[in-house]
Amino acid sequence: MFDFGAIFQGLGLGFGVAAIPVNILFCFLGCLVGTLVGVLPGLGPTATIAILLPMTMTLSPVTGLITLAGIYYGAQYGGSTTSILLRLPGEASSVVTVLDGHGMTRRGRGGAALAIAAWGSFFAGTVGTLFIAIFAPLLAEVVLKFGAAEYFMLMVLGLVASVVLAQGSVIRALAMVAIGLLLGMVGTDQNSGQYRYTFDSLELLNGLPFVPLVVGLFGIADILVALEKSRAGEEPQQTGAIGKLWPTRAEARRAAPAAARGTLIGLFLGLMPGGGALMSSFVAYSLEKRISGKTGDFGNGDPAGVAAPEAANNAGAQTAFLPLLTLGLPSNAVMALMTGAMLIHGIIPGPRIISNQPTLFWGLIASMWIGNLMLLIINLPLVGLWVQMLKIRYRYLYPIILIVSLVGIYSVEYSVMHVYLTAMFGILGYVMNRWKCEPAPLVLAFVLGPMMEQYFRRAMLVSRGDLGIFIDRPISLFLLLITVALLVGIAAPHFRSFRNKAFAE
Amino acid sequence: MGRDRTWLPLGISCIILGLAAIAIARDYPYGSVTAMGPGFIPTAVSILLIFFGALILAGRGRDVPESADGGEIAAPAFSPEGPWRAIGSIxxxxxxxxxxxxxxxxxxxxxxxVLVAGYAHSQMRIWPLLTLAVLLSAAATLVFIGLLGLNIGTLPRVG
Known part of the structure; x- marks a missing residue:
């Protein structure tokens, strides 16, 4: 079943690619800049990647994606750092880390908590990388047999699942999916050459550009929302003492098995569309809570409560790449950004990547591991520096973010029009935030829309217009049934109350 | 505490957007189910959007948890505390x-x-802002043109 020879050969090829100086350098820079921006108040991984995306456009595809992956890990790690030291989760998936992480900081064990988070993440990252290396070629083989009908149903399932399994109102997320699909149709229709929704603009003939869309929705909208929140006045953050960066033997003994359990949970939940990393850290935390029972001081600075969710969300962050690299299906906003980056480089994510672009595929996998290693080596010693970053007041920060974003957008195609589009999508993102709509489903649909339309039209061509093709083919029927089950499930009161409880934390 | 009140503008916007998208798509050949024209899918997706908009209206805000202000901004929109200052200047x-x-x-x-964007923050003072603008202008030029070699001019174009 597994072709280990090919996997080792592939990993060898990958490390050969990832280890050339340029790629090591950019992996390093990506991790560094990702952490730097990730620790800044109010900037989560998605916004960080969106803002820095244009900067990677001038690089070669492999180097660009390696840099982006580095930024992603760095930003995630930055989020953990602020949760542990400041009770400020940089992203939803490190919310549970706050409880025990900051608990350790209050006892003067903040340094140990950071080290446990870093080691746990590194362990989870290593296992996650191996997991992808083993299962990706296998899964890609299966998917290669898919026809247009199966592909279409797979994407529908991916979209619906990412809506149902994520937080927030399902119906609003579905409306955002529809808007994302419509935005994805702007440009020239591939089959007929008809211009759609271009409003006579020459620059829109190739479709709405991706970078202004995501920088506007995630970056600029973030600034607008943060400015509004900062009205109440702001004080620079007070950090707790970091203490020694080395866990005691007892702490390590407590953390190690928790990290292993968290990794296992993260591996599988990370594959789920939607809140993969979020769900995995939450589930891992509640499992540890159950295991430790009432005896320990769980919730007040237990190393297990740091190790498990951190390992889980890192393993989840890792395996989220699997559906993208094998099915071409981005499962969350960050993966949608990766898809966009690939498409701009002319790479179509999907099962053919492994055979057609082996250097890219294996290079990216190898650099995932190198990126995790770098976080451990460079970030732990630099924690003091990151903490200093937190003292910057937001009023001096957002102009910097704005200038970096704008120059980045402009430099992709030196198009002034892209700058104006960014302003437009920034306002749209702000309004969406006000109206409690998540931007992630919109971006996912925007990325998947054009492909879905092609597959749907091809399937209709094959079946001569008979919608029954989606039911007649067994794999397609199976995917359809899961989709329907998810939609029915969300309407059922029992599941809905469970979901509300799960995201209440 | 109040139930969410954003459902009304949101639902109406979705329906208007869907109707507009259908109206524009009427100019594109519709084709048949076997050989779909470029107008088919946009129309179908627009109908979905209108349907979701109607569902949001029907839900009357019960689909999101209650919040203290019902999702509305406390300060008047155009006052210095309102959102327009930030949105406008950014x-x-x-x-x-x-x-x-x-x-x-x-x-x-x-x-x-930087000068214009600085106005978005109500607590920004003029001298720190001017300093920030000068520093950022120099740093951006150094990094983006000097270091990264982006093809952007450094001086005003004459003539």
Whole structure:
């Protein structure tokens, strides 16, 4: 079943690619800049990647994606750092880390908590990388047999699942999916050459550009929302003492098995569309809570409560790449950004990547591991520096973010029009935030829309217009049934109350 | 505590957007189910959007948890505390960037953009802002043109 020879050969090829100086350098820079921006108040991984995306456009595809992956890990790690030291989760998936992480900081064990988070993440990252290396070629083989009908149903399932399994109102997320699909149709229709929704603009003939869309929705909208929140006045953050960066033997003994359990949970939940990393850290935390029972001081600075969710969300962050690299299906906003980056480089994510672009595929996998290693080596010693970053007041920060974003957008195609589009999508993102709509489903649909339309039209061509093709083919029927089950499930009161409880934390 | 009140503008916007998208798509050949024209899918997706908009209206805000203010902004929109100050100055600063980057070059553009964007924050003082604008303008020029070699002008174009 597994072709280990090919996997080792592939990993060898990958490390050969990832280890050339340029790629090591950019992996390093990506991790560094990702952490730097990730620790800044109010900037989560998605916004960080969106803002820095244009900067990677001038690089070669492999180097660009390696840099982006580095930024992603760095930003995630930055989020953990602020949760542990400041009770400020940089992203939803490190919310549970706050409880025990900051608990350790209050006892003067903040340094140990950071080290446990870093080691746990590194362990989870290593296992996650191996997991992808083993299962990706296998899964890609299966998917290669898919026809247009199966592909279409797979994407529908991916979209619906990412809506149902994520937080927030399902119906609003579905409306955002529809808007994302419509935005994805702007440009020239591939089959007929008809211009759609271009409003006579020459620059829109190739479709709405991706970078202004995501920088506007995630970056600029973030600034607008943060400015509004900062009205109440702001004080620079007070950090707790970091203490020694080395866990005691007892702490390590407590953390190690928790990290292993968290990794296992993260591996599988990370594959789920939607809140993969979020769900995995939450589930891992509640499992540890159950295991430790009432005896320990769980919730007040237990190393297990740091190790498990951190390992889980890192393993989840890792395996989220699997559906993208094998099915071409981005499962969350960050993966949608990766898809966009690939498409701009002319790479179509999907099962053919492994055979057609082996250097890219294996290079990216190898650099995932190198990126995790770098976080451990460079970030732990630099924690003091990151903490200093937190003292910057937001009023001096957002102009910097704005200038970096704008120059980045402009430099992709030196198009002034892209700058104006960014302003437009920034306002749209702000309004969406006000109206409690998540931007992630919109971006996912925007990325998947054009492909879905092609597959749907091809399937209709094959079946001569008979919608029954989606039911007649067994794999397609199976995917359809899961989709329907998810939609029915969300309407059922029992599941809905469970979901509300799960995201209440 | 109040139930969410954002459902009304949201639902109506979805329906208007869907109707507009259908109206525009009427100009595209519809085709048949076997050989779909470019107008088929846009129309279908627009109908879905209208349907979701109607569902949001029907839900009357029960689909999101209650919040203290029902999702409405406490301060009047155009007061200094309202959202328009931030939205206005950030948007103007972005448009300003677009208009001046080609004729004026990066250093002057960055300086102006920071000045305008700085107005978005109510606690910004003039001297720190001017310092920030000068520093950022210099740093951006150094990094983006000097280091990364982006093809952006440094000085205003003459003539």
């Amino acid at each position: 948007t103007v600063s972005i448009v300003l960037f677009g208009m001046s980057i080609k004729p004026l070059g990066l250093p002057i553009t960055a300086f102006l953009v």
